[in-house]
Amino acid sequence: MPTYVSFYLDDVAPYVASGGELLPVDASALVDVLEYIRQEGIRGAISVIPGMYTLLLRPKNSHERRFAEVVARLGEYPVDPHMEIMTHQNLFDFSRMEQTDGPSEAEWLDDPEVGVEEYKRYFLDTIIAGRELGVRYTGLSTPGTHPDMNPKVWEALLRLAEEGEFPNSAVPVFATIEEGDVPMEPRVRARRDKFVVLDMPSGVWDYLASWRNSPDWVNVDHYVDGEGGGHLASLIKAGSFMAIFHMHWQGLNPQTGLGWKPFQEMIGRLKSMFGGMIEWKRPSEIALEFAKGGGPSW
Numbered sequence: 001m002p003t004y005v006s007f008y009l010d011d012v013a014p015y016v017a018s019g020g021e022l023l024p025v026d027a028s029a030l031v032d033v034l035e036y037i038r039q040e041g042i043r044g045a046i047s048v049i050p051g052m053y054t055l056l057l058r059p060k061n062s063h064e065r066r067f068a069e070v071v072a073r074l075g076e077y078p079v080d081p082h083m084e085i086m087t088h089q090n091l092f093d094f095s096r097m098e099q100t101d102g103p104s105e106a107e108w109l110d111d112p113e114v115g116v117e118e119y120k121r122y123f124l125d126t127i128i129a130g131r132e133l134g135v136r137y138t139g140l141s142t143p144g145t146h147p148d149m150n151p152k153v154w155e156a157l158l159r160l161a162e163e164g165e166f167p168n169s170a171v172p173v174f175a176t177i178e179e180g181d182v183p184m185e186p187r188v189r190a191r192r193d194k195f196v197v198l199d200m201p202s203g204v205w206d207y208l209a210s211w212r213n214s215p216d217w218v219n220v221d222h223y224v225d226g227e228g229g230g231h232l233a234s235l236i237k238a239g240s241f242m243a244i245f246h247m248h249w250q251g252l253n254p255q256t257g258l259g260w261k262p263f264q265e266m267i268g269r270l271k272s273m274f275g276g277m278i279e280w281k282r283p284s285e286i287a288l289e290f291a292k293g294g295g296p297s298w
């Protein structure tokens, strides 16, 4: 069986933070990435965050409007829109449609005091905001990594799946990075009848410039080196059910990111060295395949 390969592209927004300022990244950069994905036949998930740095539902200028227009066309490409929650910053007040001054969504996910209903309501409000932008979320990428996330998050997502708020019965979640854990497959975090919520970790740290957009964090060999080594390579060679990596818009976007060219080089190496051993799938497709009984430990 081939190893299913996929990616999460996080923090996608019309601006990137750089040295204390916000730099606009044009919608054409996102189109370039999407066209490349389509041409190369690769698949993955792209975070759509309605309220990061601005409220995309209410664009303030033509730059933001163009970005929202491209986001609304994601369905034309082989990518999953992932919810990386409403702001990736402080909690959002949906009654006033503005960000509060804290706590952050990242802290809130780990807070043991938060109940299932509160998570469910907030996720649903974000799903509704996504729909207004023209996207239907298939899963969740968490802002930051969450090895000790409040388990009620899984239950809230399961209930939303049961109520038909996700398009599929299997919901993939990217909450942790587990580099060096070989082989890799999804982990069941909540399950009832045909509905399942799966933790689907990235198996490699982001060495495509990362959220820092730093040359110190560019290393294609870290994924696949000239001798067929590297972390993605080892997942594939071990016959893993899946090999998923994650990237950040700050480092990957073709306009300001130092990771855009290295990313293409990495894809080239994957194809030439492991093309016959892998199959590209969106995270939601991997989740559904696993839930059908395709995974070793299901």
Ligand SMILES: [Zn+2]
Pocket (backbone or CB within 6 Å): 010, 011, 084, 088, 142, 143, 144
């Ligand atoms: Zn993020």
